Amino acid sequence: MGVLCVEILTERDDSIRKIVLSGRLDTESSQELCSRVCNLMTDQPMLVSLKKCNYISSAGVRALLVIAREAKEKGIKLRFSDAQPMVYDVLDMIGFLPLIEYRDTAAEAEAELL
Amino acid sequence: MRIDMAPTDVCGGFRIRPGIFLDRGARIVPGGISFSVYSSTAKSCTLVLFHNGERDPFALIPYPESYRIGNVFAMIVFDLNDENLEYGFYMEHDGEHAGQCLLDPYAKLISGRDVWGKLPEEDEPFPYRGRVARDDFEWEGDCPLRTPAQELIIYEAHVRGFTKHASSKVKYPGTYAGLREKIPYLKDLGITAIELLPIFEFDEFDGRKNADGVPYFNYWGYSTVGFFAPKAGYAASGKYSLQMEELKTLVKLLHQNGIKVILDVVFNHTAEGDETGPCISFKGIDKKTYYILTPDGRYYNFSGCGNTMNCNHPVVRDMIIACLRYWIAEYHVDGFRFDLASILGRSQDGAPMANPPLLEMMAYDPLLKDAVLIAEAWDAGGLYQVGSFPSYGRWMEWNGRYRDDLRRFLRGEEGLAASVAARITGSEDIYDRRWRGDVASINFITCHDGFTLWDLYSYNEKHNAANGWNDTDGSNDNFSWNCGQEGDTRDPEILRLRRRLVKNAAAVLFTSVGIPMLLAGDEFGNSQQGNNNAYCQDSELSWLDWSLLEKNRDIYAFFRHMIAFRKAHPMLQRMSKGVPAGYPPISLHGTQAWHFDYSGCNRVIGVMFAGRCMADGEERDDFVYLGINAHWEAHRIQLPGLPKTMQWQVVVDTMDEKHAFHETPESLKEGESFLLGPRAVMVCASQFVGS
Numbered sequence: 081m082g083v084l085c086v087e088i089l090t091e092r093d094d095s096i097r098k099i100v101l102s103g104r105l106d107t108e109s110s111q112e113l114c115s116r117v118c119n120l121m122t123d124q125p126m127l128v129s130l131k132k133c134n135y136i137s138s139a140g141v142r143a144l145l146v147i148a149r150e151a152k153e154k155g156i157k158l159r160f161s162d163a164q165p166m167v168y169d170v171l172d173m174i175g176f177l178p179l180i181e182y183r184d185t186a187a188e189a190e191a192e193l194l
Numbered sequence: 195m196r197i198d199m200a201p202t203d204v205c206g207g208f209r210i211r212p213g214i215f216l217d218r219g220a221r222i223v224p225g226g227i228s229f230s231v232y233s234s235t236a237k238s239c240t241l242v243l244f245h246n247g248e249r250d251p252f253a254l255i256p257y258p259e260s261y262r263i264g265n266v267f268a269m270i271v272f273d274l275n276d277e278n279l280e281y282g283f284y285m286e287h288d289g290e291h292a293g294q295c296l297l298d299p300y301a302k303l304i305s306g307r308d309v310w311g312k313l314p315e316e317d318e319p320f321p322y323r324g325r326v327a328r329d330d331f332e333w334e335g336d337c338p339l340r341t342p343a344q345e346l347i348i349y350e351a352h353v354r355g356f357t358k359h360a361s362s363k364v365k366y367p368g369t370y371a372g373l374r375e376k377i378p379y380l381k382d383l384g385i386t387a388i389e390l391l392p393i394f395e396f397d398e399f400d401g402r403k404n405a406d407g408v409p410y411f412n413y414w415g416y417s418t419v420g421f422f423a424p425k426a427g428y429a430a431s432g433k434y435s436l437q438m439e440e441l442k443t444l445v446k447l448l449h450q451n452g453i454k455v456i457l458d459v460v461f462n463h464t465a466e467g468d469e470t471g472p473c474i475s476f477k478g479i480d481k482k483t484y485y486i487l488t489p490d491g492r493y494y495n496f497s498g499c500g501n502t503m504n505c506n507h508p509v510v511r512d513m514i515i516a517c518l519r520y521w522i523a524e525y526h527v528d529g530f531r532f533d534l535a536s537i538l539g540r541s542q543d544g545a546p547m548a549n550p551p552l553l554e555m556m557a558y559d560p561l562l563k564d565a566v567l568i569a570e571a572w573d574a575g576g577l578y579q580v581g582s583f584p585s586y587g588r589w590m591e592w593n594g595r596y597r598d599d600l601r602r603f604l605r606g607e608e609g610l611a612a613s614v615a616a617r618i619t620g621s622e623d624i625y626d627r628r629w630r631g632d633v634a635s636i637n638f639i640t641c642h643d644g645f646t647l648w649d650l651y652s653y654n655e656k657h658n659a660a661n662g663w664n665d666t667d668g669s670n671d672n673f674s675w676n677c678g679q680e681g682d683t684r685d686p687e688i689l690r691l692r693r694r695l696v697k698n699a700a701a702v703l704f705t706s707v708g709i710p711m712l713l714a715g716d717e718f719g720n721s722q723q724g725n726n727n728a729y730c731q732d733s734e735l736s737w738l739d740w741s742l743l744e745k746n747r748d749i750y751a752f753f754r755h756m757i758a759f760r761k762a763h764p765m766l767q768r769m770s771k772g773v774p775a776g777y778p779p780i781s782l783h784g785t786q787a788w789h790f791d792y793s794g795c796n797r798v799i800g801v802m803f804a805g806r807c808m809a810d811g812e813e814r815d816d817f818v819y820l821g822i823n824a825h826w827e828a829h830r831i832q833l834p835g836l837p838k839t840m841q842w843q844v845v846v847d848t849m850d851e852k853h854a855f856h857e858t859p860e861s862l863k864e865g866e867s868f869l870l871g872p873r874a875v876m877v878c879a880s881q882f883v884g885s
Contacts, residue, residue: 107277137277138328138436145332173371173431175443179332 086116087132096193097124098186102132105140105167113143118150125193126151129186131162136170144171148180159189199224201272205255212261213268218516219300219422220281220326226272227326229281231298232265232509233480236285239267242295244280244323246305251295254284277435280305280323285479295320297420297475299484299513302327302520303435304395304420310354310368310427311398311411311732322397322419322474327438329524336446338528339454340564341386343590343633343709344767347757348456349385350641351714352414352736353393353428359737366430368737370437370444377451383717383750384757387454387566389531391642392416393441394457395423398732400465403662410662410730414642416533417465417499419474421517424525445526454528456566457521461514462537462573467500468493483509486544494544496537498574505538511552514538519561529566531592536573539584546577550584557586568592568636581624585634590709593621593635600639601650601673603797604698606824606873611796618801618820619780620707620768632768635708639699640716643669645726647716650674651695652681657724660735668727681724690851691873693719697752697848698822698875704756705766705803705820705877707780714738717753719746748852755855759845763807763818763879770805774815774837777804783819787834797825798870802834809882815840817880823870832867836880844868846877 089098099117103109117128128147136144144160151158160182163171171177183189201209213228214221221228229241239262243253257267282295297304301324306314314321357364357372364372380388392415400412415425429437445455464484466477469492476484486494486502493501504510521527532538539550556562571583571591580594596617603610616623617637625634640647645656654676658668677691696719703710714720715738722728728736743750764770765779773779782790783800791798799822807816819842821831833842843859849871850856861881862868870876 107275137434138439139277141436141439142328142330149332170431170434170436173366173369173429173434174436174439175371175374175447176332176439179334 085132086113086120088120095124096190097122097126098129099126100129100132104135105133105143106135106137107139110139110143113140114146114150117147121151121154121156123156125157126159127186127189127193128158128160129162130160130167131164133167134164136167141170141174141176144180145176157193159183159193161186161189196224199270203258205258206253208253208255209272210255211270213270215263215266215268217268218513219298219302220324222276222326222328223270226270227274227276227279228268228270229298230266230268231283231479233267233285234265234483234509235287235480236267237288238286240284241269241271242282242284243271243274244320246278246280249318276326276328280325282320282323283479294473294478296473296478297322298324299420299475299479300422300516301325301420302329302422303438304423304426305435307395307397308426308432308435313399322395325435331439331442333442333446333526336449336526338522338526338564339449339452341452341454342769343566344769345761346387346454346566346633346709347385347704347760348387348389348636348709348711349380349383349714350389350391350711352391352642353425354413354732355737356714357738359734359739361740362738363740368428369430370428370440371430374444374447377447377453380453381451383754384761385712386452387456387528388448389456389458389711391458392418392460392533393425393428394418394459395420395425397465398427406662408660408662411732412730413732413736414729416460416729417463418460419465421461421513422520442525449526454566455526456529456531456568457527458531458533460533461503461505462534463497463499463501463503468495471500483507486540486542496540496544496573496575496577497534502537502540502544504542505552506541506547506550511555514552515555515559518556518565519559522561522565529568531568531570533570534573535569535571535583536577536579537575539579540577544575548584553584553589554586557588566590585630587629587631590634590636591625592641593617593624593637593708595624596621596635596637596706596708597639598673600699600702603824604695604702604822605673605675606797606826608797609794611790611799612792614822615782615790615799615801618702618706618799633709636711637703637706637708638711638713639703640713641711642713643727645672645674645724646713646720646722647696647699648692648719648721649724649726650699651692652676652721653724654680655724656726657681658727660725661727661730668725672726693746693749693851694848694873696749697854698873700753700756701846701848701875701877702820702822704760705818707766707768710760712753718743718750748854752854755857756846759855759877759879763803763805763816765803765805765807765816766818770807770816771813772806774804774806774817777817779804781834783834785829785831787832798823798829798831800831800833814882815880819876819878821868821870821876821878823872823874826872828869828871830867831870831876833862833878835864839882839884840880841883842878843881844876845879846875847871848876849874
């Protein structure tokens with residue numbers, strides 16, 4: 081069963097909207113993930129940390145792509161960062177890291193967003 | 195919302211409704227998954243559902259009688275988690291294979307061999323299972339490349355063998371991702387297409403045996419389990435069932451670097467073998483449809499692999515066309531090379547057909563219109579159709595005559611000068627341009643099946659003992675020459691000669707009219723230690739040894755320069771816009787210009803190509819001269835005269851050990867001859883010197 085939690089770390093008036101995804105990104109959680117994260121998009125840059133995600137499936141990968149595309153269409157700068165090894169490896173193996181503007185550390189991503 | 199997408203029945207607690215009859219295979223639909231399968235012989239069909247990796251199914255759902263139209267069963271099952279789902283079918287026949295869970299012939303993902311070389315459990319009752327695929331992908335605007343076929347320079351490679359060796363230094367050795375890391379290398383080399391040995395799901399343990407404690411694999415993969423599914427074991431991400439995404443990314447990035455993707459496909463037989471082979475899918479679903487059978491129901495073996503697909507049965511034809519269309523539309527591949535393609539032209543009783551419907555359909559299919567179609571124009575049943583393959587003006591062929599004639603001539607055999615001249619100039623004696631067009635001939639000297647180019651000049655005999663068949667496997671007709679010593683040597687003279695012969699072959703291949711194909715690794719002298727049939731060698735014997743790239747840097751540089759040279763002279767690709775006044779587009783010469791020696795003992799050939807090319811922003815006359823001296827003595831070559839505004843430059847002289855390709859070529863004075871060394875090749879190009 082895919083259980084996903086979207087944790088919001090900052091308030092709307094901060095310079096970067098920081099979000100932490102936790103749990104499993106799979107077919108059961110991906111649809112909710114997309115709608116929740118997309119609903120959180122304002123005109124602020126957004127940093128989505130994957131540090132608490134411990135699993136990603138094909139549907140989860142698609143969810144990240146949908147979020148990245150939605151941000152692009154809205155003109156919002158968005159970076160993903162801090163993936164756990166399994167999630168990082170999957171995204172790396174299938175060559176998706178460049179597509180979602182992934183950065184290894186939150187600091188690196190933040191520096192680009194500011 | 196569609197009104198016909200709601201459940202209509204409940205079976206075993208599952209909400210169901212009739213599925214999509216026009217489809218085959220599994221497809222995600224709103225709220226559920228449609229499962230559709232054909233059988234003309236099954237009395238009934240049951241859908242079998244498993245959670246991933248579970249031995250026992252969690253659901254058996256019989257197709258109600260009303261869920262069958264004609265010979266197609268179709269059912270939508272709602273509320274399934276497609277990512278934790280494997281499926282198959284039970285079919286009830288009068289005859290064999292009752293109670294066996296069968297793989298969907300149209301399965302787009304297949305689990306069971308997710309990690310290369312990981313042995314399945316011995317008693318696994320359903321070792322290959324269908325999985326449901328999501329076909330969507332972030333293509334970033336990619337589509338199959340539309341560059342002209344004349345520009346093809348094909349590089350034949352094995353996905354695993356290409357980067358499995360530690361010397362490849364890639365992060366994901368032996369995988370699609372590993373190959374992706376080598377794209378900059380391929381781009382630097384200059385090839386324009388990569389032809390991948392089979393990547394349809396196959397079983398690397400097929401025909402497995404151990405001899406002297408050494409495991410042997412079905413390494414090449416010419417034994418398909420599922421035609422629609424990519425080989426999961428070739429994906430670093432196969433254990434996560436993401437092989438589809440990994441392969442699509444590879445195709446996309448190859449395209450972004452101007453490299454087409456051609457798949458070596460095996461439709462002539464399947465992994466199910468003959469009467470003694472396993473029942474995986476087709477046998478149990480409808481063997482009379484899928485296989486050519488003798489009148490008493492046994493398997494014809496035109497493939498040499500136990501069975502023969504019934505390619506011209508209308509249902510099988512449909513499946514093959516659907517498969518090719520799927521790989522074009524969903525994976526954006528650019529073409530196919532058909533293994534033992536002559537089988538695709540056999541009728542349902544096995545006889546060769548004059549106008550095979552399958553081949554005709556492929557030639558005229560709208561989605562395949564721009565696809566490269568390459569035939570290996572023979573089969574194991576004795577049909578040899580090089581030059582006579584039913585082509586409809588569309589098909590190209592592996593030109594086995596080119597391989598054999600060039601091999602024999604370049605090692606010094608006599609009696610071949612006229613044939614070799616024909617091969618170099620487009621094999622028009624075999625492929626009439628009026629019917630076959632400009633690109634019918636795929637020219638090659640080596641391919642996966644046989645010696646590598648380095649071994650071609652290092653071994654007189656095959657050395658296949660490591661295959662475990664007492665050296666009885668593999669061809670004995672290699673037309674090779676060891677240059678004086680069998681195998682590895684430290685003799686500097688022999689090594690020099692071998693390097694020269696390798697460069698000779700490359701120089702001729704890349705200046706010949708037709709589509710050149712090289713075997714991966716030949717460009718840096720890769721060896722298989724004399725093994726000419728490495729089909730079972732998942733080992734360092736067959737993996738490319740990238741350390742040779744540094745050792746044989748001169749060979750690599752030569753290949754790279756010759757590929758660039760070919761691209762710079764369009765007439766070699768039959769793409770010249772015109773011919774210089776007073777010159778034929780192709781002319782044959784010998785030691786004397788305009789005098790070709792047709793005698794049986796001649797070993798010296800000159801070929802001049804005349805056309806037009808772009809230089810310094812303007813179109814100019816262009817001439818290329820290829821001189822081959824396959825004799826063991828040097829010969830003085832008189833080159834044909836050029837227009838007064840031009841002079842010859844010697845671009846290639848393979849006698850020059852370190853710099854056989856001259857980046858700053860020397861000019862020949864008008865009327866000056868050139869002393870071409872023993873067993874050497876020269877290439878000259880015209881230089882504009884002004885009026």
